[in-house]
Amino acid sequence: MQLDTAGPTVALELHRFPCPACGSDLRYDPATIGLVCAHCGHAEPLDSAPRPLTEFDLRAAGDAALPASAMEEVRVATCPSCGALIEYDAALHAKECPFCASPIVSDTGVQRQIKPQAQLPFLLTEAEARQAMAKWLGRLWFAPNDLRQYARADRALTGVYAPYWTYDAATRTAYSGQRGTVRYETRHVPVTVNGRRQMAAQQVARVDWRPVRGQVARDFDDVLVMGSRSLPKRYTDALAPWDLSALSPYDPRFLAGFRAEGYTVGVEDGYGEAKQAMNAVIEGDVRRDIGGDQQRIGQLETKVGRLTFKHVLLPVWLAAFRYRGKSYRFVVNGRTGTVEGERPYSTVKIAFAAILGLLVALAIAGLMIAENS
Numbered sequence: 542m543q544l545d546t547a548g549p550t551v552a553l554e555l556h557r558f559p560c561p562a563c564g565s566d567l568r569y570d571p572a573t574i575g576l577v578c579a580h581c582g583h584a585e586p587l588d589s590a591p592r593p594l595t596e597f598d599l600r601a602a603g604d605a606a607l608p609a610s611a612m613e614e615v616r617v618a619t620c621p622s623c624g625a626l627i628e629y630d631a632a633l634h635a636k637e638c639p640f641c642a643s644p645i646v647s648d649t650g651v652q653r654q655i656k657p658q659a660q661l662p663f664l665l666t667e668a669e670a671r672q673a674m675a676k677w678l679g680r681l682w683f684a685p686n687d688l689r690q691y692a693r694a695d696r697a698l699t700g701v702y703a704p705y706w707t708y709d710a711a712t713r714t715a716y717s718g719q720r721g722t723v724r725y726e727t728r729h730v731p732v733t734v735n736g737r738r739q740m741a742a743q744q745v746a747r748v749d750w751r752p753v754r755g756q757v758a759r760d761f762d763d764v765l766v767m768g769s770r771s772l773p774k775r776y777t778d779a780l781a782p783w784d785l786s787a788l789s790p791y792d793p794r795f796l797a798g799f800r801a802e803g804y805t806v807g808v809e810d811g812y813g814e815a816k817q818a819m820n821a822v823i824e825g826d827v828r829r830d831i832g833g834d835q836q837r838i839g840q841l842e843t844k845v846g847r848l849t850f851k852h853v854l855l856p857v858w859l860a861a862f863r864y865r866g867k868s869y870r871f872v873v874n875g876r877t878g879t880v881e882g883e884r885p886y887s888t889v890k891i892a893f894a895a896i897l898g899l900l901v902a903l904a905i906a907g908l909m910i911a912e913n914s
Contacts (some may be wrong), residue, residue, distance in 0.1 A: 563581040565796055597850055602809065624770065625640045625771035638861065640859060640870065669878065705766065706811040707766075709764075713844050716838060716842055718837050721750050722834055726741065780799075856874075856876060860872075868901060
């Protein structure tokens with residue numbers, strides 16, 4: 542199946558909901574899983590229970606045949622440093638990018654996108670995310686003290702719903718290969734025993750190969766691919782696993798007061814990454830089906846039947862710091878508190894550790910000499 546690899550460049554709007562009591566903006570509160578007014582305290586619970594979700598045919602997306610109801614137009618601002626697409630707020634003329642802390646100037650433009658079909662709401666409050674980050678930083682002994690103090694300062698974290706694609710696929714794979722069966726045979730080889738040469742029996746492994754053919758089937762469910770490149774892949778991979786069974790149908794009220802990043806990896810390009818993950822699983826299935834002690838895979842021919850996707854939003858707390866001219870980023874899973882990030886190394890601390898290690902080694906050596914004398 543050939544798919545168009547050119548994906549759209551899109552982003553999501555900032556959603557606002559006025560308080561019915563005082564008119565101020567309501568904000569989604571992870572602690573109560575509901576909308577809360579910071580001005581008057583009015584609260585409205587939200588239903589985050591998972592329900593059956595709509596999925597779209599990926600081939601229809603490749604043919605630009607999605608229904609009009611699946612699309613929307615939004616305004617965006619682009620970070621010139623990391624390329625993140627930031628939701629545009631007409632009341633602001635300049636912002637700081639939540640992904641790299643670089644200043645950006647609002648550059649509006651209407652773009653067409655695939656609507657999200659589901660989200661995982663935030664469960665961690667900003668205070669809980671900051672606590673998780675501070676604990677993680679405390680384990681980074683070689684990080685400079687001033688960076689740790691700067692990062693731990695009472696600076697606001699940014700809650701961002703990150704764009705992801707999930708893919709479902711029904712696959713059937715025909716394969717050819719070889720099954721290897723290990724057998725042992727006795728071989729006599731010359732050895733030296735007590736200075737004398739003699740022959741000794743030795744067990745040698747031999748592999749008997751025979752050709753095999755077969756077929757395996759695998760149904761994939763929710764193969765997850767990040768829909769942007771604003772964060773390094775190792776960051777987003779480290780935030781896994783995500784409890785995708787808790788996805789609920791998209792409700793913009795869960796985004797109230799939060800940012801939502803636009804996807805820059807189109808649904809067809811995302812499928813290319815998902816297919817690599819699927820192929821690795823299929824290869825494991827084939828090896829198990831071949832059986833024997835060893836396997837050789839010759840040819841694989843995979844046919845994909847049902848192939849669907851969803852656009853989902855997953856919650857991430859972000860902290861981006863400019864330190865000595867460079868950006869350092871920390872990300873926190875908005876549901877589990879898992880933390881990943883980057884940091885500079887303190888040359889003073891590394892030198893001190895090296896000197897301390899040398900002194901310990903010298904002390905141990907001195908004790909050993911004293912005991913032997």
